[in-house]
Amino acid sequence: MRAIIVEDEVLARQELRYLIEAHSKIKVDAEFEDGLDALKFLQSQEVDVLFLDINIPSIDGVLLAHNISKFSVKPYIVFITAYKEHAVEAFEVEAFDYILKPYSESRITSMLEKLETAYIGQRRAMPEQHTPSITKVNLYKNEKIMVVDADDIYYAVAQEKTTEVVTKNEKYMMQLSISEFYERLPKEVFFRCHRSYLVNTEKIKEIVPWFNNTYLLRLSEIDAEIPVSRSKAKEFRQLMRL
Numbered sequence: 303m304r305a306i307i308v309e310d311e312v313l314a315r316q317e318l319r320y321l322i323e324a325h326s327k328i329k330v331d332a333e334f335e336d337g338l339d340a341l342k343f344l345q346s347q348e349v350d351v352l353f354l355d356i357n358i359p360s361i362d363g364v365l366l367a368h369n370i371s372k373f374s375v376k377p378y379i380v381f382i383t384a385y386k387e388h389a390v391e392a393f394e395v396e397a398f399d400y401i402l403k404p405y406s407e408s409r410i411t412s413m414l415e416k417l418e419t420a421y422i423g424q425r426r427a428m429p430e431q432h433t434p435s436i437t438k439v440n441l442y443k444n445e446k447i448m449v450v451d452a453d454d455i456y457y458a459v460a461q462e463k464t465t466e467v468v469t470k471n472e473k474y475m476m477q478l479s480i481s482e483f484y485e486r487l488p489k490e491v492f493f494r495c496h497r498s499y500l501v502n503t504e505k506i507k508e509i510v511p512w513f514n515n516t517y518l519l520r521l522s523e524i525d526a527e528i529p530v531s532r533s534k535a536k537e538f539r540q541l542m543r544l
Contacts, residue, residue, distance in 0.1 A: 303328045303350040303421055306343065308366070309382070310335040310358045314403070318353060318382065321407060326414040337361030341369060341447070345440060346482045349377050350421060351398075356383040361447070364391050371395040372438045372449055378417060439486060441467055441474035448474065452488055456505045456521050457528050460498040470523055495519070495538060496531040509542065 305328050309315040315333055322328050331349060334340040338360035340352075352370065356363035367379050378398040381388070382405065392400045398420070399413050439455065441448045450469065458467045460480040467474045467483070476483050484492065484500050494500045501519060508520040510527075517530040517538065530538045538544075 303418065304331050304348075305329065305351040305353060305377075306331055306340060306349050307333045307353045308335075308337060308340045308358060308363065309333070309353070309355040311355070314355075314382075318410070321410045322353070322414065325411045326418055328414065328418070335359065337363065337366045341366055341440070342477055344370065344373075344377075345476075345486065346478055348375055351378040351380060351417060353380050353382055356381065356385050356388055364388055364395075367392070367395040367397065369440055369447055369449070372440070374437065378420070380413065380417070437488075442476065443472065443474050448472075450474075452491070453502070453504070455487070455492075455502055456524055457499060457501045457526065458483060468524070468526070493534075493538065493541060495534050496529050499528050501528045503541065506542075509544070 305322065307315055307318055307330060309318065319330050319333065322330060328351065331347070332343060334343065336359045341361060354363045354367060363381065363383065370376060370379065379395065380398050381392050381400045382403065383401075384403040386402055389400050398417060401409060401413060437452055439450050439452050441450050454469045456468050456470065458465050458480060461475070463479065465476045465478055465480045465483045467476055480498065480500060484494055487500070491502055491504055492500050493503050501521075505521045506519050507522040510518040510520065512518050512529070514532050516532050516535050519528040519530060520526070521528065
């Protein structure tokens, strides 16, 4: 199992990591003090379990958990916090456990045993070849997280180390490369038509032949022209049955 810890207190984070590694086979991939940094990490990396404090900077633990609960593949969430009044909200996001500080080693050990047992049971129950369809994508605008239907995205374009994502009425900036963002999208709908562009094929209104056997794509309802590169032209023709 792979995990991350989101906790802004250094000593608490160190102690928790020690107990996880001493009493389980769970591998801690990363640690975060800030909720937004953790969410950005989870946009491009999948983990099996999230150990989460509530009182953390940028995005508190409850809001972070609500965003994660909309992921197509959801990690287990274990709250480890001093705030007992958030237990009801933890139940709403189907948290695996809710541990109050100061916690005991025996309490952590018991939770880790149950967590590994649940994970093994889940793996055995999973269909062998099943990939959940991605329906929601978290996008960022004005320091807010907007949960958007993947179908509402028209196209995306690379902007150096970030990616601009365009819907009918809005533009968003993602702190991800276009390759990383593409991995978050349903491949049955989105096509990487150029090294700097990806497009929602269901939004294509017009395919315009261009030079060197390439194409320009015009989209419905928005004023945009998306290039199909020469290296992607053959794959595009097959996809669109041209």
